[in-house]
Amino acid sequence: MRQPFVNAVALLTALRFIKLSTASTLKPTLPIGEINVVVLTDVHSWVAGHGRQEPLMNADYGDVLSFYERLKGHCEQHGHDLWFVSNGDFVDGTGLSAPNDPSSLIPILQKLPLDALNCGNHELYKREIVDYMIRPGGWVDWWGDRYLTGNIKFTRDGKTRPLGRLYRYLEGKQSNLLVYGFLYNMKGACESIDVEDVEDVLRMPWFREALVLEGKRAVDAVLVLAHMDLRDPLVGAIRKAIRDIAGDEMPIQFITGHTHYRGEMQLDDWSMSFEAGRYLDTIGFVSFPTRATAESPTNSTNGKFQSVFIDGSAQALSEHLGLNDPKEMETQNGIELSTFVRSIRGKMGLLENIGCAPQDYIANATLDDEVSLWRLFRDEVVPKTFFVDDKNGSIMLLQNKSWRYDLLSHAPLTVDDIMAVAPFNDTIVHIGSVPGHAILQLNESISGEPSLWSGLLPKFIMIGVVDDEDRLFDFYIHDFNLGEIIEGLRMIIPDSSFVAKATPFSSTMLWLAFVGENWPCDGKEGKESDWIPSPESVAKQLGKEDDDHSKKVTSVITAAILGVILVVALRCCYVVSRSGFGGYTPVLQGELDDVCIAENPEQLNEGNFIEVVKAKGEENGNDVGNTLEVL
DSSP states (O other): OOHHHHHHHHHHHHHHHHHHHHHHHOOOOSOOOSEEEEEEOOOTTOTTOSGGGOGGGOOOHHHHHHHHHHHHHHHHHTTOEEEEEEOSOOSSSSGGGOTTOOTTTHHHHTTSOOSEEOOOGGGSSOHHHHHHHHSTTSHHHHHGGGBBOTTEEEEETTEEEESSBSEEEEEOSSOEEEEEEEEOOOOOOOTTEEEOOHHHHTTSHHHHHHHOOTTSOOOOEEEEEEESOTTOHHHHHHHHHHHHHHOTTSOEEEEEOSSOSEEEEEEETTEEEEEEOSTTSEEEEEEEOOHHHHHOTTOOSTTTSEEEEEESSHHHHHHHTTOSOHHHHOOHHHHHHHHHHHHHHHHTTTTOEEEOOSSOBBTTSOTTSTTBHHHHIIIIIHHHHTSTTOSSOEEEEEEGGGOOSOBOOSSOEEHHHHHHHSTTOOEEEEEEEEEHHHHHHHHHHHHOSOOTTSTTOOSEEEESOOOOTTSEEEEEEEGGGHHHHHHHHHHHSTTOOOOOEEEEEEHHHHHHHHHHHHOOBTTBOOOOOTTSOOHHHHHHHTTTSOHHHHTTTGGGHHHHHHHHHHHHHHHTOBOOOTTOOOBOOOOSSOOOTTSOOOSSGGGGGSTHHHHHHHTTOOTTSEEETTTEEOO
16 A cells, blocks of 8 residues: 555655756856846747747747756756846737737746746736736736836725835845836826836835845845836936945846847946847846955956846757757756647637748838838738728828737748737727828828837838828728827817727738738638638628728628637637636727727817827837837
8 A cells, every 4th residue: 555655755756866967967058156047028928939930939938947947956956046037028929918818828927937027018008907917816916025016006996006016035045135126117007007207216215125134134136127228217227226225336137128139238347237138039147246246355347247148949048058959958847838838829729820921021121122011011901901992092090010020931820920910909990081181291290200119110101092182081090099190180180070980800800811811821722710700790790880981891801700710719718727817808809998989079179088098008109218119
């Protein structure tokens, strides 16, 4: 009767020996120091990596977990402190973060053993996302004292409180590390969120109290998770506030983000700012010293702050551990997480092939470039899915940040490839009939100069041709830009009123329809699944549309049919995680709960209309230091 127990003990002992043996044989090429941190930032739900389209960036969260566990074992054996952090922005990137509902994504994120994490701006735009995060047993409760949001508060049931914790200590073998978490001075969060100015928070008593630990183990270094550009003036403000309290020789390591590139900058002798890319294209690693080392007269700053940008591939991760084969890096937890990610994506229908692109299309390419994604959307997608047989004349005006990624041709396109291009699923809104001259003036006034993040693209892209300035055109925009567009039109034609009406379609649906209808693989049309509704059923569903829009219904039937591929597949998903998240409730199109849809023109004369629209957030606005656009 005791034999199974003995065998189990023997097996566990053997596994433990194998694990330690593997850790002891690692020869990492990383610059391991006194304090070490593995860094993720701005992943935006790219937890599955870049897949078939970009095989050189094939690492998923399972690979990252295996890498961390192997490196953690090595550091523990050699007496080094290693921590794991994430710097915010986990939504808005792929189909896993379907609009307004992160319930399928969050169970994946919670599999990582993060020691500290910050909040990004994208988590705060939509009320539905925030409500999901703060619900009992949800995201905020799950992470507890690891979720650091020093300048973010939320209001529920009339009470305002910090969204997460203000700071935490990470006590290791070599050091006592103080960790702060800050978001840039974001404007435009949803109504339940208040983002306080960082400068004001730095003057609060708790900030000083965290650094001054009377009668307790002294702080050996400070780690600041700062969801802001590494050159943001707020980084300097935080550094100065710490220096004023803790002195010039307190080591400070900033983990920055938000602006989606690799970068690092020495701030002073004992502080460094480090930013590790976006979309899981980079896994960052930093090492830095303790205060005792900084205060030692025999030590200089040379080589004390070190960092590595690891490419987001399983091969690169394994090589930085001193291993030749990614299989050698794998841990059981990592393998299970990779399987979990694939399973969820499969259940959501994100892996379904829908077509093949004839070439690569680049999101930030200029409109006159043949590889321009916007040129494709303007000249091919909209005319073939939305402006079909357009006899009355239509114009669409969309912001250049509507697309988040390139459309690549290295493998058949899946639903998730399209979601990566257009993850916001923005609803197309009909503004009404607008004179051509007003549309042209509006386009000129709001487009302005090309931005740092969009290359040479204008801020807004006009689709359609104004061939007569005195003629009225049906005018369409995205719901996200409703306030800005109407405000601009009022300045041009102040005596006019505009009634915004949501169409049944989103730009993501147009992309799905276009690819499915126009880009078959190997010259053959794809076979539709049995559960896709027929054109007749879709037409019947849309038959109650008003006359002004009903003449377009036939033109976009195909868009509706192929668009529901994503929705129906999403409804098949039932994900149960360790934190108890249940069924997935999809959103077909961008909901307008936060946008006032006027029932009569008089409503548009009230200032509240524009205010409510602006309260949705400015995902593509200009919020950082008046020079850096929000990403």
